[in-house]
Amino acid sequence: MENKRNYQKEMERVLAKAEGKELPPTLFLHSCCAPCSSYVLEYLSRYFRITVFYYNPNISPQKEYEDRTEEVKRLIRELPAGYPIQYMEGAYCPEVFYETVKGHETDPEGGERCEICFRLRLEEAARLAKEGGFDWFTTTLTISPLKNAALLNAIGEEMGEKYGIAFLNSDFKKKNGYKRSVELSAEYHLYRQNYCGCVFSRREAEAREIERKEEKSCGQK
Numbered sequence: 001m002e003n004k005r006n007y008q009k010e011m012e013r014v015l016a017k018a019e020g021k022e023l024p025p026t027l028f029l030h031s032c033c034a035p036c037s038s039y040v041l042e043y044l045s046r047y048f049r050i051t052v053f054y055y056n057p058n059i060s061p062q063k064e065y066e067d068r069t070e071e072v073k074r075l076i077r078e079l080p081a082g083y084p085i086q087y088m089e090g091a092y093c094p095e096v097f098y099e100t101v102k103g104h105e106t107d108p109e110g111g112e113r114c115e116i117c118f119r120l121r122l123e124e125a126a127r128l129a130k131e132g133g134f135d136w137f138t139t140t141l142t143i144s145p146l147k148n149a150a151l152l153n154a155i156g157e158e159m160g161e162k163y164g165i166a167f168l169n170s171d172f173k174k175k176n177g178y179k180r181s182v183e184l185s186a187e188y189h190l191y192r193q194n195y196c197g198c199v200f201s202r203r204e205a206e207a208r209e210i211e212r213k214e215e216k217s218c219g220q221k
Contacts (some may be wrong), residue, residue, distance in 0.1 A: 007142070007153055007171040014136075014168060018047040024083055027168065028053055028129035030121060034071035035192050038079065038184035039177050040140045042072060046082035046134070055090030056125050057097040058117050059197040065092055071191050084147070090124060097198065102144040109196065109204050110146065118155050126159035136168045141182070143172035143181055146196075 015138050018025050027048035037052065044050060057074045059065040069089065076085050099122050104113035124137060129137035138156065144148040149171040160167035172178075185192055195205035 004171075005150070007149060008174040010169045011171075015044075015047045024049050025135035026051070026133075028125060028132065028137040029041075030055060030125040030137070030141070031072055032056060032139070032141050033068050033193065034075045034190045034195070035181055036140040036143045036172075036184040036189075037072060038075060038190065039181040040143060040172050041075070041079055041081060041085060042180070042184065043172075043177070045085060049083045050081075050131070050132070051086040051088055052076060053088050053090060053125055053128065055121055056073060056197060057091070057093050058121070059092075060094060060199040060202065062092070063191070064096075064197075067191060068193065075190065079184075088097075088128075090128075096120070101198075106199060109201050110148070112155060113200065114196075115151060115155070119159075122152075122155050122159050123162075126156075126163040126165055130163040130165040134165065136166045138168035138170055140172065142170045143177055145173055145178055149173070149176040161205075161206040174187075180221065 017143060025048055027044060027050045029037075029040065029050050029052050031052045033055050033056075041050065041052070043075050052072065054062075054069060056065065056068070058136070059068060071089060077085055079085075097117065097120065101113045101116050104111075104116060107113035118141065125139065137160065141147050142152050153167075153169045156167040156169070184190070195202045
């Protein structure tokens with residue numbers, strides 16, 4: 001059986017080389033939302049000159065997308081950082097997402113549709129990171145306990161190889177990363193959404209909430 005990779009350790013080796021450099025390396029960081037970005041920015045801004053790349057055409061409806069976008073911008077303004085953090089927003093084209101996941105509308109959350117969505121966003125991040133001359137690119141997505149870090153890192157490495165840009169492996173939930181993101185979300189009063197982003201995950205979240213209320217109601221009878 002293949003040994004399980006420790007992505008946190010792999011990242012720490014990169015950070016050790018970056019630490020103390022007169023000119024820190026640049027990092028193109030794909031951001032999924034402000035809460036997930038909070039710990040990642042606090043952690044990595046000590047080692048990199050970061051540009052946050054907000055590219056999430058999966059998010060629905062548009063008002064939700066706009067709310068999450070503004071929270072990321074506010075976080076960047078308010079969060080103390082080791083090195084200044086820049087911001088770049090990708091195109092919001094939901095039709096691109098729907099066309100990309102066509103045929104997978106009924107996949108369960110965490111299934112093949114999610115993998116396709118990861119590929120869509122990480123490929124665009126890799127393409128623009130190479131185009132912008134960045135040293136590294138990565139994503140905040142691995143901080144979520146509900147996301148498959150091994151899959152995300154495999155896609156990141158694949159896209160990095162395709163476009164000729166180094167991918168920073170990560171598992172940001174490690175070392176209490178997710179716990180710290182919850183603390184920072186409370187400290188900065190960040191909006192914490194109750195579904196991943198797309199209309200399909202929203203429907204699943206709503207269905208779970210209805211089921212939870214029904215179970216609670218039955219328990220009180």
